[in-house]
Amino acid sequence: xxxxxxLDVMMAKRKMSLNELSEKVDVTPANLSILKTGKAKAxxxxxxxxxxxxxxxxxxxxxxxxx
Amino acid sequence: MKRFxxxxxxxxxxxxxxxxxxxxxxxxxxxxxxYGIASFEIDNDLESEHFTSLKLTPKTDxxxxxxxxxxxxxxxxxxxxxxxxxTFHMKDxxxxxxGEVLISIISGLLNLGILICFFYVLVVxxxxxxxxxxxxxxxxxxxxxINIIGIGFLVLGAMSTVWQxxxxxxxxxAIELADYTISYSKIIDWDDFVMGLVILLMNEILRIxxxxxxxxxxxx
Numbered sequence: 001x002x003x004x005x006x007l008d009v010m011m012a013k014r015k016m017s018l019n020e021l022s023e024k025v026d027v028t029p030a031n032l033s034i035l036k037t038g039k040a041k042a043x044x045x046x047x048x049x050x051x052x053x054x055x056x057x058x059x060x061x062x063x064x065x066x067x
Numbered sequence: 068m069k070r071f072x073x074x075x076x077x078x079x080x081x082x083x084x085x086x087x088x089x090x091x092x093x094x095x096x097x098x099x100x101x102y103g104i105a106s107f108e109i110d111n112d113l114e115s116e117h118f119t120s121l122k123l124t125p126k127t128d129x130x131x132x133x134x135x136x137x138x139x140x141x142x143x144x145x146x147x148x149x150x151x152x153x154t155f156h157m158k159d160x161x162x163x164x165x166g167e168v169l170i171s172i173i174s175g176l177l178n179l180g181i182l183i184c185f186f187y188v189l190v191v192x193x194x195x196x197x198x199x200x201x202x203x204x205x206x207x208x209x210x211x212x213i214n215i216i217g218i219g220f221l222v223l224g225a226m227s228t229v230w231q232x233x234x235x236x237x238x239x240x241a242i243e244l245a246d247y248t249i250s251y252s253k254i255i256d257w258d259d260f261v262m263g264l265v266i267l268l269m270n271e272i273l274r275i276x277x278x279x280x281x282x283x284x285x286x287x
Contacts, residue, residue, distance in 0.1 A: 031287045041285040 004064045007036045010055045025050040072200055079196045086189065104153055114158050118238035119151040120231070122254075123247040131246070147247070154241060167240075170233055177230040181223060188219035205277040213270040220263030227256040 011021060018036070022029040027047060034040050035047075048059055055062075108115055125146065132142035163171070195212045203209060231254040238249050 027287060034285060035287045039285065040287045041282050043287050047287050 002066050004066055005035060005038050005040070005062060006064055007032075007051070007062055010057055010061055011036075014055050016055070021051070021054060024054045068202060071204075072202075075196050075199045079193070082192065082196075090185075100151075108155070111155075112158055113155045115156075116154045116241060117151065118153075118234055118242070118249075121150055121152060121235060121238055122250045122252060123147050123150055123244070124250045124252065126246055126248055152238060152242060167237070170237055174230060174233045174237070177226050177233070181226050181230065184219055184223050184226065188216055188223070191215050191219070205273070205280040207277070210270060210274050210277060213266060213273065217263050217267035217270055220259045220266060224256045224259030224263060227259060228254055231256070 011018070018029050018032055022032050025032075025047065027035075027050070035043065043063075048062070051062060052059060104115055104117070107113070130144045130146075132144055134143050134145040135141070136143050191212050195209060195216070198206070198209055198212075232251070235249055235251050235254055242249065
């Protein structure tokens with residue numbers, strides 16, 4: 001997959017655990033884990049918005065395109 | 068989901084009633100008929116041959132008044148379209164040829180196969196309905212089970228057709244009726260074939276839906 005999810009990098013930068021993030025964005029830890037490990041097929045704008053808001057970042061900080 | 072569970076329950080109940088009516092009652096009737104024939108054989112020192120569920124077609128269009136209406140005593144015409152025939156002959160007077168014995172064995176094995184296949188399909192069907200009631204619809208195991216039922220119906224149709232064909236062949240070798248022809252015309256069991264194909268088609272739709280669900284589960 002050429003879209004890379006850098007959620008773990010941003011979480012490390014903000015020193016936030018998966019459980020803490022899941023509580024704040026209201027997504028189950030299991031689903032956040034799927035997203036973090038790159039197994040997700042798609043991400044909803046609403047989820048992306050919530051993650052960006054909690055981690056105080058841009059969508060581009062979480063998603064990256066690699067050729 | 069409540070509506071779905073109610074429909075599943077209704078389907079299960081209807082199916083069990085249908086099985087009771089078509090299979091259990093038929094078995095009981097068959098048992099009574101077999102008992103009657105066996106008693107007749109013993110009492111008269113005879114041997115019999117059975118040909119069940121034969122399709123009959125009249126040789127002519129002429130209507131014969133061959134029955135009576137007990138209610139008003141008026142004669143009426145009984146036109147059978149399906150009948151079971153039983154022939155009787157003296158003991159040890161009818162020597163079966165090797166071909167006849169072979170066909171009898173194949174026919175018996177097919178009968179056994181139909182019975183086993185039917186009960187297997189029945190068990191799988193009940194398992195599916197019970198899993199539906201637990202809301203396990205878009206699951207791989209459900210798709211596999213429905214596939215088994217679809218293929219089961221096709222196999223049942225094929226075996227019934229061959230069995231019916233052999234029965235008609237054996238009946239035509241042994242019997243010639245004055246007014247009716249024992250017909251090959253309806254030996255193919257289209258009901259089972261159509262049912263099997265419809266189930267397989269619906270299962271393919273379920274397979275596609277399960278694929279969509281899997282993808283949907285990976286959208287965060």
